[in-house]
Amino acid sequence: MKTIEVKxxxxxxxxxGPAHPALKEPVMFTLDIEGERIRRxxxxxxxxxxxxxxxxxxxxxxxVMYLAERICGICGITHAISFVRxxxxxxxxxxxxxxxxxxxxxxxxxxxHSHLLWAGVAAHELxxxxxxxxxxxxxxxxxxxxxxxxxxRVHYAIIQIGGVRRDIVPDQxxxxxxxxxxxENAYAQLAAVFLDDTTVRxxxxxxxxxxxxxxxxxxxxxxxxxxxxxxxxxxxxxPYAAYADIEMEYQTPDLLTGEVRGDVYDxxxxxxxxxxxxIGIVRQLLAMLPDGPLLAIPKPAVLLxxxxxxxxxxxxxxxxxxxxxxxxxxxxxxxxEPVAWKVKASSYSNYLSWIxxxxxxxxxxxxxxxxxxxxxxxxxxxxxxxxxxxxxxxTKEELHRLSVEKTRRIQAALAKRENP
Amino acid sequence: xxxxxxxxxxxxTLGLALFGIFAGLWFTGIDRVLAARMQAxxxxxxxxxxIDLAKLLIKQNVVPANxxxxxxxxxxxxxxxxxxxxLLYVPMAALPGLPVxxxxxxxVLVMYLLLIPGLAMVAGGLASGSPYATIGAQREMVTMIAxxxxxxxxxxxxxxxxxxxxxxxxxxxxxVAATPIWTVVGPIGFVGLLxxxxxxxxxxxxxxxxxxxxxxxxxxxxxxxxxxxYSGRNLALFSLSLAVKTIVATALVxxxxxxxxxxxxxxxxxxxxxxxxxxxxxxLLKLLVVLFFSVxxxxxxxxxxxxxxxxxxxxKILGALSLVGxxxxxVDAHVR
Amino acid sequence: MSFPMIPELLGRLFRKPNTNPFxxxxxxxxxxxxxxxxxxxxxxxxxxVPVPAKLRGKMTYNRETCIGCxxxxxxxxxxxxxxxxxxxxxxxxxxxxxxxxxxTEVCPKNxxxxxxxxxxxxxxxxxxxxxxx
Numbered sequence: 001m002k003t004i005e006v007k008x009x010x011x012x013x014x015x016x017g018p019a020h021p022a023l024k025e026p027v028m029f030t031l032d033i034e035g036e037r038i039r040r041x042x043x044x045x046x047x048x049x050x051x052x053x054x055x056x057x058x059x060x061x062x063x064v065m066y067l068a069e070r071i072c073g074i075c076g077i078t079h080a081i082s083f084v085r086x087x088x089x090x091x092x093x094x095x096x097x098x099x100x101x102x103x104x105x106x107x108x109x110x111x112x113h114s115h116l117l118w119a120g121v122a123a124h125e126l127x128x129x130x131x132x133x134x135x136x137x138x139x140x141x142x143x144x145x146x147x148x149x150x151x152x153r154v155h156y157a158i159i160q161i162g163g164v165r166r167d168i169v170p171d172q173x174x175x176x177x178x179x180x181x182x183x184e185n186a187y188a189q190l191a192a193v194f195l196d197d198t199t200v201r202x203x204x205x206x207x208x209x210x211x212x213x214x215x216x217x218x219x220x221x222x223x224x225x226x227x228x229x230x231x232x233x234x235x236x237x238x239p240y241a242a243y244a245d246i247e248m249e250y251q252t253p254d255l256l257t258g259e260v261r262g263d264v265y266d267x268x269x270x271x272x273x274x275x276x277x278x279i280g281i282v283r284q285l286l287a288m289l290p291d292g293p294l295l296a297i298p299k300p301a302v303l304l305x306x307x308x309x310x311x312x313x314x315x316x317x318x319x320x321x322x323x324x325x326x327x328x329x330x331x332x333x334x335x336x337e338p339v340a341w342k343v344k345a346s347s348y349s350n351y352l353s354w355i356x357x358x359x360x361x362x363x364x365x366x367x368x369x370x371x372x373x374x375x376x377x378x379x380x381x382x383x384x385x386x387x388x389x390x391x392x393x394x395t396k397e398e399l400h401r402l403s404v405e406k407t408r409r410i411q412a413a414l415a416k417r418e419n420p
Numbered sequence: 421x422x423x424x425x426x427x428x429x430x431x432x433t434l435g436l437a438l439f440g441i442f443a444g445l446w447f448t449g450i451d452r453v454l455a456a457r458m459q460a461x462x463x464x465x466x467x468x469x470x471i472d473l474a475k476l477l478i479k480q481n482v483v484p485a486n487x488x489x490x491x492x493x494x495x496x497x498x499x500x501x502x503x504x505x506x507l508l509y510v511p512m513a514a515l516p517g518l519p520v521x522x523x524x525x526x527x528v529l530v531m532y533l534l535l536i537p538g539l540a541m542v543a544g545g546l547a548s549g550s551p552y553a554t555i556g557a558q559r560e561m562v563t564m565i566a567x568x569x570x571x572x573x574x575x576x577x578x579x580x581x582x583x584x585x586x587x588x589x590x591x592x593x594x595x596v597a598a599t600p601i602w603t604v605v606g607p608i609g610f611v612g613l614l615x616x617x618x619x620x621x622x623x624x625x626x627x628x629x630x631x632x633x634x635x636x637x638x639x640x641x642x643x644x645x646x647x648x649x650y651s652g653r654n655l656a657l658f659s660l661s662l663a664v665k666t667i668v669a670t671a672l673v674x675x676x677x678x679x680x681x682x683x684x685x686x687x688x689x690x691x692x693x694x695x696x697x698x699x700x701x702x703x704l705l706k707l708l709v710v711l712f713f714s715v716x717x718x719x720x721x722x723x724x725x726x727x728x729x730x731x732x733x734x735x736k737i738l739g740a741l742s743l744v745g746x747x748x749x750x751v752d753a754h755v756r
Numbered sequence: 757m758s759f760p761m762i763p764e765l766l767g768r769l770f771r772k773p774n775t776n777p778f779x780x781x782x783x784x785x786x787x788x789x790x791x792x793x794x795x796x797x798x799x800x801x802x803x804x805v806p807v808p809a810k811l812r813g814k815m816t817y818n819r820e821t822c823i824g825c826x827x828x829x830x831x832x833x834x835x836x837x838x839x840x841x842x843x844x845x846x847x848x849x850x851x852x853x854x855x856x857x858x859x860t861e862v863c864p865k866n867x868x869x870x871x872x873x874x875x876x877x878x879x880x881x882x883x884x885x886x887x888x889x
Contacts (some may be wrong), residue, residue, distance in 0.1 A: 019642050036555075050688050060830070063831075065833075127724030157857065192760040366641065
């Protein structure tokens with residue numbers, strides 16, 4: 001068994017968060033620092049818990065789908081896709097091919113959107129506001145495109161259990177191609193600003209390193225894992241929707257730079273490469289778009305009836321811009337609502353990589369390292385600690401005693417009910 | 421000192437204080453609008469810093485429970501007062517009465533005075549009782565130590581050259597203002613002066629706490645650093661001191677490297693007030709150009725440095741460059 | 757040493773900003789004063805960026821054709837629709853509505869539709885403009 005080295009506290013503790021300009025969402029980092037160097041870091045999530053799974057267990061599956069989309073704004077469709085994939089498996093609904101393709105196209109457009117948003121946020125954390133504005137200006141284009149295709153810039157509401165709700169007709173193809181050309185041109189400028197700029201290199205190269213071995217142990221997902229050289233991608237490993245019909249490569253930084261260092265710079269490289277890959281995928285899928293219906297069960301009332309009778313449990317997965325998202329759903333016959341719904345967001349797997357990345361770095365690097373795994377804390381917070389400061393260790397004797405006391409209480413209440 | 425001189429000094433001081441504040445806030449506003457346009461934004465109106473100042477003055481002045489009240493409240497006043505004091509010594513345009521205390525100060529005094537607003541901010545930060553402010557104060561001290569090297573090299577180059585030319589008081593600002601340094605060096609010295617100008621232009625963002633040298637106040641890292649606990653009137657005074665420091669830093673660059681007046685190029689007949697106005701406008705234009713190239717363009721084109729990188733850049737890169745510049749100026753004198 | 761942002765920044769200095777100045781380029785001295793002037797025709801508000809067709813905006817409802825089947829209430833994720841027992845019609849609260857359009861799909865009489873109106877902000881959630889019935 002590996003001995004865990006417990007570092008002595010240096011005596012100067014500070015914290016970043018929960019509310020801090022570096023963090024777009026609340027999470028608390030407790031730091032043990034020595035001057036500017038971080039000796040130990042720990043984090044406490046759980047401050048963005050909104051009770052979504054609780055709400056979901058009181059709504060029928062069609063309503064839950066829209067709720068799932070609102071778990072996150074940047075990866076909204078990934079939660080919708082994961083949820084409907086789980087439900088479709090339980091109810092044995094076959095999604096038509098055209099719907100699969102449209103889901104993948106919108107999913108890839110969302111990936112472009114999310115990575116551009118991330119690039120801007122990372123630049124802002126570095127103090128490079130001009131790159132932030134540049135990346136978000138480019139992102140406006142994909143948001144306008146998504147508004148054109150789905151009716152809203154965020155929360156596309158295009159997924160339905162059994163297919164998609166809106167079609168992508170050939171009349172819309174020229175607009176999509178126009179956007180793809182725009183992104184190709186913008187890609188060159190973004191790559192120059194984010195990868196060639198001297199100050200960005202100074203801040204990001206060899207900073208916040210997650211070695212391949214550490215990545216293998218901590219099991220991050222998505223670009224965080226791929227930037228450390230782990231070849232992991234749900235779209236390639238377990239193909240679904242339209243991804244089975246196209247050739248894809250794992251986007252690791254050695255495709256561009258020739259080596260894998262697992263630092264913040266490599267994560268920037270990985271995400272820029274993924275943007276390029278997504279542009280290619282969208283074009284490919286549009287060219288191969290098959291004809292056919294959009295929904296397996298067009299009438300929502302019929303769909304609701306079928307889901308009421310469905311029973312079973314399944315896991316739906318999707319490669320979100322941050323990594324693999326899993327939704328576990330259990331349905332019971334005769335009930336509209338899911339009996340169990342558990343969301344495992346991609347950032348949940350990526351959180352623990354913060355610790356080896358931050359230890360040994362300077363306080364100045366905390367914002368960029370925190371941002372480099374692209375944390376989506378709203379996605380991830382499914383549990384809130386009510387009494388986080390009190391810790392008790394319950395021994396076997398104490399547990400036994402508490403159980404006996406509770407049994408006595410229940411017996412007394414039952415006896416009272418029988419003899420009022 | 422006789423009564424009329426004393427009166428003139430007082431009037432001059434008050435006038436310069438008001439000028440420093442108003443011009444500083446205007447230039448801050450122009451800097452914000454130019455930066456916004458370069459980032460494809462509309463930006464705020466140019467008078468935004470005045471609106472911000474008015475808003476700060478009506479907000480509550482919070483003194484944290486952990487703070488040292490007299491130091492916490494006194495530091496902003498000290499910062500503003502010391503920034504205005506430097507204005508009394510820096511030569512500006514050839515206007516009557518300027519510089520107000522010009523005959524009594526020299527470059528060494530100005531270099532020392534330049535430290536005081538920074539030290540006041542450090543004191544205020546350490547007195548804030550917040551860990552972020554402490555980190556910011558430590559970073560500010562380190563930044564000040566770091567940019568002293570290129571600044572000192574530049575000052576020494578000027579003083580050395582003037583002494584070599586036979587000036588009685590080589591460090592005096594009057595001597596510096598009277599001798600445009602470009603006219604007394606040959607080609608080698610010209611290159612040396614260019615290097616010194618480049619390093620001084622990059623010392624200005626460090627003095628003013630702007631990107632890439634704004635580690636003491638890094639918004640995304642330490643939530644405002646030194647100034648994190650300041651609000652209301654105290655923060656207004658600090659922002660005023662920053663505005664005046666903007667004028668001071670750019671005026672110093674102009675006084676050292678571009679001391680010409682408008683009337684040196686164009687002979688203006690007519691009332692002397694007309695010539696004075698032209699000189700003043702030309703001076704403000706020079707300040708604006710220096711501000712654009714040293715603060716505005718720099719702060720939006722690069723990312724922020726870590727504090728260790730700030731020291732590396734100031735000592736290794738800019739320090740070496742400025743020493744090379746100094747050497748070239750010296751070599752030039754021997755070659756001619 | 758490369759600073760690829762500098763040419764982009766200097767070039768932008770001579771071009772129009774990317775921001776659409778809706779409703780005005782700068783904050784006016786008083787908002788109510790500006791709105792009064794607009795009412796009198798002395799000032800103009802800049803229009804917003806044009807929206808695409810089939811934007812999912814504010815709900816519209818045709819009372820006449822509604823049969824009170826309550827299917828829309830069953831599928832509304834946000835519980836934004838109220839059923840009025842006395843008239844067997846519905847009322848939609850725009851402030852609660854998430855504009856998903858599920859109700860428009862399930863309605864057997866097609867009396868619900870999403871318009872392209874998106875300027876729905878108000879101080880009062882129950883203002884007339886925000887209650888569709």
